Amino acid sequence: MDSLIKKLSKSHKDCPECPSPKVVHTFFENILGLLFPDFASELLKEEDQIGEKIEEIRHKLSRILIRNKHLHSGEGAEIANQFFEGLERVYDLLQQDVQAMFDGDPAAKSKTEIIRCYPGFYAVVAYRVANLLHTLGVNLIPRMITEYAHSKTGVDIHPGATIGERFCIDHGTGVVIGETTTIGNCVKIYQGVTLGALSVEKSDADKKRHPTIGDFVVIYAGATILGGKTFIGEHSTIGGNVWLTKSIPPKSKIYYQAKMYNPESDQTDTYIIKNEG
Known part of the structure; x- marks a missing residue:
């Protein structure tokens, strides 16, 4: 038992932040709710509210990256800034994806149905968010995001x-x-x-x-x-x-x-x- 305790103690010391799956999943769900109010815990009806939410999520991402420098070669705060600079492009791509799914499926009655009900769309959102982090040189976290979507949808898309x-x-x-x-x-x-x-x-x-x-x-x-x-x-x-x-x-x-x-x-x-x- 002492040998096992020593091995486990070392593994815990080597992983002070990691980050935990819960932290990464929460980050993705916050981004999902920001981009698509269908998934939001609260609606942000004023522009000031949206700006505040962006700053809140940006700060959280910055903290994750600063505490886990082994997952990237840049500055955590700067990578977080670059992520949100690229998020508009991701949003525009996802709007096109929604339209393509709606146009291509006669069973879809609305784009809201696509967003709320289609596992393929959920998986594509996770991929596009994870891919943005991947292109910014972040390791592991993008895979954790796409694997989270994989567990929910059965769709496995590598962020690369x-x-x-x-x-x-x-x-x-x-x-x-x-x-x-x-x-x-x-x-x-x-x-x-x-x-x-x-x-x-x-x-x-x-x-x-x-x-x-x-x-x-x-x-x-x-x-x-x-x-x-x-x-x-x-x-x-x-x-x-x-x-x-x-x-x-x-x-x-x-x-x-x-x-x-x-x-x-x-x-x-x-x-x-x-x-x-």
Whole structure:
């Protein structure tokens, strides 16, 4: 028991601030409520109130960063300032995302429904907030934010991914978007889609391991697209349960791939059932 106590004591001393998941989750929920009053604990109807709320959250973020200097290489207060300077761009992108989800889903009766009820939207908000921190050189905290959203929505988006305007995740559950994924503008993906890596070797950590998705691409449920050299050309449609590890040109339509036994050759051949360029 004494040995265990010593080990635990050392781990606690090495983690004086950390920061705790609760602190990071509260920060994200404050940002969420600031950007979208649907999630706010109180409505801020006056501009002065909004300004005061921004200063309150800015101060909290600054304190988190100052107390956890090991998570970044800059000045905590300055990073907090830069975060709020970039927050308007995040807000504008999220408004476009809401509109894209509303335009692309005939079941949606209002944009309020999208904001309040759609797990894909919640996950995209977490990603865009986390990505802003990630681009400012902050470590760990962005991952804690996206993993918090992952636990609530089933959507796993790495904050290091690059995602363009008017991004739409429909249904959402089971979506995985890897760290070096690049997604263009006006892309729509459905549940169970994986944009992943072909290699899990640690030596490849600094390489582009995940695919690039061009503008106006639609990826249907259960599709898996792997590899840093895999490029999906713009205006392409990827059907449900497709498995892709090679690039396809613009305006392609990949409906699905199936393995079929060929009795003449006594082998299992792979067929692309339909691919229209």
